[in-house]
Amino acid sequence: xxxxxxxxxxxxxxxxxxxxxxxxxxxxxxxxxxxxxxxxxxxxxxxxxxxxxxxxxxxxxxxxxxxxxxxxxxxxxxxxxxxxxxxxxxxxxxxxxxxxxxxxxxxxxxxxxxxxxxxxxxxxxxxxxxxxxxxxxxxxxxxxxxxxxxxxxxxxxxxxxxxxxxxxxxxxxxxxxxxxxxxxxxxxxxxxxxxxxxxxxxxxxxxxxxxxxxxxxxxxxxxxxxxxxxxxxxxxxxxxxxxx
Amino acid sequence: xxxxxxxxxxxxxxxxxxxxxxxxxxxxxxxxxxxxxxxxxxxxxxxxxxxxxxxxxxxxxxxxxxxxxxxxxxxxxxxxxxxxxxxxxxxxxxxxxxxxxxxxxxxxxxxxxxxxxxxxxxxxxxxxxxxxxxxxxxxxxxxxxxxxxxxxxxxxxxxxxxxxxxxxxxxxxxxxxxxxxxxxxxxxxxxxxxxxxxxxxxxxxxxxxxxxxxxxxxxxxxxxxxxxxxxxxxxxxxxxxxxxxxxxxxxxxxxxxxxxxxxxxxxxxxxxxxxxxxxxxxxxxxxxxxxxxxxxxxxxxxxxxxxxxxxxxxxxxxxxxxxxxxxxxxxxxxxxxxxxxxxxxxxxxxxxxxxxxxxxxxxxxxxxxxxxxxxxxxxxxxxxxxxxxxxxxxxxxxxxxxxxxxxxxxxxxxxxxxxxxxxxxxxxxxxxxxxxxxxxxxxxxxxxxx
Numbered sequence: 001x002x003x004x005x006x007x008x009x010x011x012x013x014x015x016x017x018x019x020x021x022x023x024x025x026x027x028x029x030x031x032x033x034x035x036x037x038x039x040x041x042x043x044x045x046x047x048x049x050x051x052x053x054x055x056x057x058x059x060x061x062x063x064x065x066x067x068x069x070x071x072x073x074x075x076x077x078x079x080x081x082x083x084x085x086x087x088x089x090x091x092x093x094x095x096x097x098x099x100x101x102x103x104x105x106x107x108x109x110x111x112x113x114x115x116x117x118x119x120x121x122x123x124x125x126x127x128x129x130x131x132x133x134x135x136x137x138x139x140x141x142x143x144x145x146x147x148x149x150x151x152x153x154x155x156x157x158x159x160x161x162x163x164x165x166x167x168x169x170x171x172x173x174x175x176x177x178x179x180x181x182x183x184x185x186x187x188x189x190x191x192x193x194x195x196x197x198x199x200x201x202x203x204x205x206x207x208x209x210x211x212x213x214x215x216x217x218x219x220x221x222x223x224x225x226x227x228x229x230x231x232x233x234x235x236x237x238x239x240x241x242x243x244x
Numbered sequence: 245x246x247x248x249x250x251x252x253x254x255x256x257x258x259x260x261x262x263x264x265x266x267x268x269x270x271x272x273x274x275x276x277x278x279x280x281x282x283x284x285x286x287x288x289x290x291x292x293x294x295x296x297x298x299x300x301x302x303x304x305x306x307x308x309x310x311x312x313x314x315x316x317x318x319x320x321x322x323x324x325x326x327x328x329x330x331x332x333x334x335x336x337x338x339x340x341x342x343x344x345x346x347x348x349x350x351x352x353x354x355x356x357x358x359x360x361x362x363x364x365x366x367x368x369x370x371x372x373x374x375x376x377x378x379x380x381x382x383x384x385x386x387x388x389x390x391x392x393x394x395x396x397x398x399x400x401x402x403x404x405x406x407x408x409x410x411x412x413x414x415x416x417x418x419x420x421x422x423x424x425x426x427x428x429x430x431x432x433x434x435x436x437x438x439x440x441x442x443x444x445x446x447x448x449x450x451x452x453x454x455x456x457x458x459x460x461x462x463x464x465x466x467x468x469x470x471x472x473x474x475x476x477x478x479x480x481x482x483x484x485x486x487x488x489x490x491x492x493x494x495x496x497x498x499x500x501x502x503x504x505x506x507x508x509x510x511x512x513x514x515x516x517x518x519x520x521x522x523x524x525x526x527x528x529x530x531x532x533x534x535x536x537x538x539x540x541x542x543x544x545x546x547x548x549x550x551x552x553x554x555x556x557x558x559x560x561x562x563x564x565x566x567x568x569x570x571x572x573x574x575x576x577x578x579x580x581x582x583x584x585x586x587x588x589x590x591x592x593x594x595x596x597x598x599x600x601x602x603x604x605x606x607x608x609x610x611x612x613x614x615x616x617x618x619x620x621x622x623x624x625x626x627x628x629x630x631x632x633x634x635x636x637x638x639x640x641x642x643x644x645x646x647x648x649x650x651x652x653x654x655x656x657x658x659x660x661x662x663x664x665x666x667x668x669x670x671x672x673x674x675x676x677x678x679x680x681x682x683x684x685x686x687x688x689x690x691x692x693x694x
Contacts, residue, residue, distance in 0.1 A: 011446065016378065017570070020607025023637050061383040063447060130379050132601060149602045151379050194604035198633055229636055232629035232647065240595055240627075 001220065002035035003211045006052035008076070009060070009068050010040050013096055016151075016194025018058030021091070024197045024204055025054070032223045034212070043071045049083035053211035059094030059193050062106065069099055069111045077114055084116055089210040090187040093196065097181070097189035098154055106154065117182050117189065118159035128153045133170025133192060134241035135180040139206055146200050147237035148192030156191075158182060164190055169241040186210050199237040201230040246286045249279040254340050270329045273336030284332060287339040288363040291323065293346030295363045296527060297356065299391075300371030302572040303520040304330060304350040306512070307371060310524035310545060312348055317541030318533050322348035331355045335363075353387050354380070357394045360402070368398070369405040369527045371519065373412040374463055374571035375444050375608075377600030384444050388412040395420035405527045407519060408480040409465040415449040417478055425530060427522040428480035431487045431497075434515060435459035435466070444571070450475045462515050463571035482526045482535075484508070484518055491582035492563065499525060501535045508539045511546075513582075516575040557687050560659050564668045566675055567591075568599065570608035573669075577613050580667060586619025588666050590658035592651065592674030593623070593631040599671040603627045606634045615639035620661035622646050624654035625674050651677050 007022060022038060029036040041047050060068065072080075084090060090100075098104045098121045104111040106123035113121075134147045146165065155174035163173065164181025172180035173191065181190035190196070197204040205222050213219040257272035276283045288295060298308045305328040312324050323346070325338040330352045338349065351359045353373070360368065370391065373384050392415065395404060399421030406420070407413045408428035417424045439457060445464040448455050453472035460466030469476040484497040494511040497518060510521050525538045553564045565580075567573040580587055595601050611634060621644050623632040628647045636642050648654035651674070658666055670678050682688045 014608075015375065015383075016602070016604040017607035020604070020634075020637075023607070027637055061385055063383075063385050063452070067447065067452070128382070130601075132595075149379070149604060151602065194602075195607040198607070198637065199630065229629060229633045229642070229647070233627075233633045236627050236629050240601070 001033075001212055001216060002037065003029050003208060004037045004039070004051060004053045004215065005211070006039050006041055006047060006055045008041050008055060008057040008096070009043070010058075011042060012064045012068050013058040013060040015059045015061055015064070016094065016149075018056075018093065018194055020195025021056060021058075021093075021197040021204075024195070024201075025208060028201070028204055028225065029208060031225055034208070041076070043068065044075060046075050047079050049079045049086055049088065052083065052088060053214040054089045054091070054207055055080070055083055057092045057096030057099070059096060065095045065099065065104075066111060069104075069113070072099060072114055073112060080114055080116060084185055084187050086214070087186055088214050089207045091207060092187075092189045094150075094152060094191055094193035097191060098152075098156065100182070100187070100189050101156065104154060116187065117184050118161045119156055119182055119189075120159070121154040121156045123153045124155050129155075129171035129175050129191075131170055131244065132237065132241040133172070133180070134168040134238055135165035135170075135172065135192070136168055137165035137203075139183075144202055145238065146190070146192055146196065146203060147234055147241050148194075148196040148199055149237075150191040150193060152191050152193075164188055169244060186214075198230070199233050201227050201234070246280060246283060249276060249283065250287070250340055253279065257337065257341065270333045270337055272340050273329075273333035273338075276336050276340060277333055282362070284336055284339065284359065285362040287336070288347065291345060291347040293344075294366030294531075295347035295349065296322075296367045296369065296531065297360055297363070297365045298348075298350045298369045298371070298523075298527075299353050299356045301353060301374040301376045301569065302575075303371050303516060303523075304328075306517065307369065307520040307523050308348060308350040310521055310542060311369075311527055313545050314524060314528045314533055314538045314541045315348070315531070317537060320346065322346045324348040325350060332359060335359055354390075357390055360394055360398065364398075365402050367403045367405060367527055367530050369523050370413045370416060371407055371523050372410045372463075372465060372571075373444065374569055375605070376569035376571075377602070379600055379602045380597070384412065388415065388449070392416050392419050403530050405523060405530060406478075407465065407523065408478045409461065409467070409519070411445045411449060411455060411464070411468050411477070414478050425482070425526050426478045426480040427482040427526045428477070429461050429465075429487070429515065429518065429522075430480070430483040430500075431485050432459060434461055434487050434489075436461065439464070448473060448475055462519065462575060465519065482522055482529070484522055487515070487518065489513070489515070489582070492579060499535055499539060501525075501529065503535045506535045506539045509543045511543070514575050514579045516572070555682065555688055557659060557682075560662050560664065560666050562659075562666045562668060564670065564675065564678065566672065567609070567669045568671055570605050573606075573609035576669060577610055581613050581617065583617075583665075583667075585617040586663070587614065587617050588619045588658065588662040589621045590655060590666060590668045591621065591623050591631055592625040592654070592668070592670040592678065593627045594625040594671050594674045594677075595627050596673045598673050603630055606631060611635055611638035611640070618644065619663065620644055620646075620658065622648055622654045622658040622661070624648050624651050625671065628654075652681055655681065
């Protein structure tokens, strides 16, 4: 079996150590004997949606985010849409999450997004939403918890689409409606930024299984790994979120 | 009035120390600022010999200590926040408790504009900007903008000493006025084989296009230019060439300046400390100390609190190296990689406010470099398990990595597992805890007595 990961803008959108997610996926595949392939996709690069099973886009500083937004529409919009419709797993984090939506308004400027999901982000007056966060997520009929850290100025509001989860501790999409992230088909967007997968091994394995299903047509039963440290790191992140 | 307020605030500090409550490096200043928010300007106006401020993401405490050493060699004793407490209250505490005619303060990056506006410094040294505690400081670019605005406000009045090799810092030279001094490294043999992942200056500050690097020495510090608008690294006035790194024992280099060549023998390791030394030497020159005198004083430099500090405990030599962000941690890792294997480690990761609540950064630091060189490893702190997890995914042998959240038990375990040398890598609050722990056990003095 083989998982083919597409890393979108790895040099621009990596502000919170996003590479931790890719490293985590890579080792968990390799320990199970699953081949793991990473393709880097930067400004100007195009990709064939049939060639990739899992797409990852991380967070960037405002300046980096503005710089990639135009390129995303110009050289990748059609492929992103086809990948989503074709059932590829997509994980977009923080700034990457914001770019999935219709638009991001900041400082009197509107950055056009990919329009893959019906959501809008606005940098409203008020403090950045910063802190440890925990949300309850139900991807396959069994509620689970994601724990991590959020740090965003933009407030995201969902239109006709579903949130990823409910906020247990922290701010979530906008600090008001109690929801966090977005989920549609196999696309996930979230403000839990940077290396969220190492703290939430179950989500990493969910993405691996979804990606393998995309490539091989059948959802595999993943071999369990010794996750003692992974579980302890999850508990510590959850404790941090509980303390606020 | 300021005298009465100052007296009150000083008394609080003495009381706090006498009762063993600690916090003596900031409490008097906190009290004073509550009584008078403009106390820093009032007390600072007594420093008729002028004030020097030092800021950077990495190396503030060490650079300030280097400059203090150089000034001491010239018989000068500035008022100096030497315990590393570098926000307004730390500066206020130093002003309250020390006498002198000139000031030398390291200042937190985000607090620099406020402190500088109040103290109207004669000289400001800016060392570097790296991604660090994004939950507290915000984006690196935003800090660079705030520094550039400060420079345009103070241009003509304040002399700036800037690191030419950091494009985020060198850019400030556009607004800091004539007389700005630049320093940098000019030894190609010390370049990194490739740009590190945790790279914080990708785009030209002038035109927004991608920067081209001919070489990098530490993180994004190096020789760069913009193909699009022609922006280039400024030509430094003070440079280091012919560099030899001698592991944990330090380094040697030739320092070139308008005064000619001088040989620097620095007892602190790593290119990052060479940048600190160049900044201190360039600033000392602005303060009237020759490069020859400066390098002579630096040869006798001691490590400062938690920055390559060495403590003997029974038959183990404990070296403490602060880690707090990817760029700094990478330099510590690079220095450790020169040590003979197996390298025994005690690593403490906390997520308190002064550490940054967000521990994501450990995934940006290149722990992979030590994977096949480590011996016994003990992880402690509030996020010990995530640290151990990072090491597992960096390819470290998990059977050698122990998680022990209690700092003292972790230290005992690490000391007993160490083969003569132990390296302690704490985040900031873990460093304070370690230092207090060692003091309680009688291994060192309490830090505010040091």
